[in-house]
Amino acid sequence: MATIDGVPVTDTAAPGTSGLLLKRRLRRKPALLAPGAFDALSALMIEQAGFEAMFISGSGISYTQLARPDIGLISLDQLCQVTRRVRDRLETPLIVDADNGFGDAINVEHTVRALERAGASAVLIDDQAFPKRAGALTGKTFVTPATMAEKVRAAVNARREANTLVIARTDALPHEGIEASLARAHLYVEAGADALFIDQPQSLEDYQRIAAEFPDTPLVANMIEGGSSPALSASELTELGFGLVIASGSLVRGFAAMAERLLAVLKRDGSTAALSDQLLTFGALNERLGLSQIADQGRRFDPAFRLETLMSTHDDKEGGQ
Template sequence: MYGRQRLAEMIAEPEITVVPGVYDGISARLVEQQGFETGFLSGAGVSNSRLAQPDVGFLTLPDVADQSREIADAVDIPIWVDADTGYGNAVNVHRTVRKLANAGAAAVMIEDQEWPKRCGHMAGKSVVPFDEAVTKIEAAADARDEHAPNMLLKARTDATEPDGLDEAIRRLNAFADAGADVVFADALRSADDIRRVAADVDAPLSVNMGFGVRSRPTTPLIPAARLEEMGVAVVIYPRLITAAATAGMKRGLEELATAVETREEYEAPDAVVDWDTYTDLIGKPAVDDLEGRFRADSG
């Protein structure tokens, strides 16, 4: 159901699982059409695109559950869902996992930041105490086992910046013991840090490569093939598609500004997809087929 078993099988394979970020139905469908086998509903992507706000804790559970439901309905690939801190204490985490399971999530990610959380690559992060963090993962695992046994649980720590790499590793191992299927230390600062976490944590490791095709001042940009050699099981690219969409929209508007300043016909075909490509992407042929099958006989 919802590709959960398929996702678990991907993680179990020796090849690294590549997970582009998505933030709405059309971005998820593009990921699927380009041949990627899974997508990651980025909390930052939803906050940026839906609210035009940074990833600093403005999203709520209803925001994420609604977006998850629409995306899961739009594609056949399994979708990981970023549930931030679970929107409260361990009891809230339990409810969050149930709600997102019902919304079609194939995997749910819970992190250990204090609320309001912030993007893992922003300064000023802080994490909840160790015991509280572990208890929240235990609650998430309990909800998973009760309501969606095949759904994966991803546990994230942001402890590296405030408390050091040793503490991040301690937390990840505790999260795995508490029932997490995949673990994730965000904003690791070097390839050596990634290698050490992969070697010292007894669970499949996920890392964040941000834009994927452009470097950032935090985690270095490392190709997926090299990450696989370093022992990484999953790599996510949560910032790629929102940044690429922003670049595309900006380019289109710049072309429009040029077009409205001239009396001559002006076209910029490289700035937009053609009509048939776009209508195919949004499922118009399938709607046409349904209309043909269920048209009332006018005769």
């Protein structure tokens, strides 16, 4: 069962439940660590690993659903579809990356309502203009601070539940500097943002300045391998004053790296035997997917119901775990 702040979450699809717990958790130490998910399987693995929340990553969806870089190609419908599938399977609170809200303030209202219905606990909106780019890419353009503040107000007003969090993100720091980014962030808080994400601090001093500037606002940081920000751990970011740390792309990069290794071995050897101790067995995977629970549920209606693997499970407790 998912928990947040030590409280069991029995129905995060219930209006406002997960958002309220998430809001409370963001104000406690240590910082909440939320890996990035991009489909129901990755989300399930995050929940089973014991994380209290997860980040539905727009970039991860672009990578896995389109096999394209994060350059603004995914649609709101695609984002809602992934969010619904994850929410249907899991109870864990979902922080959903809604890019720039897919348009102006009117589009943002529609985006927030759609993602709430899909099961989002929090919606993150950034201040990029079209075309949208990943934060770590060049070529970004930005709406004016006043326009973004209008979008934040629209998001706050659109939510059906007061406990659905609105997280405002600015990607402007590497382009406009720390002072301009802080000025943007102040406007976003005044517009009603529940939390702030000032992406890509360029130095430890930038992190410290952000934390000092917003001591009463939950702050978000992103852990990205090889990024332009200093590589800090969740514990270090906690000490600096950050409340939410996302690892938005770590899991998809790990999956891609393992896929490359496996496919190279399969092509070389005509078999995956050389990696067998690093792979889940058929039985182990099905247990993680809930085969036993589904079988138990089936027997409630039909005592003769059978659903079990015909493949050997003797090695399920080996390296495949």
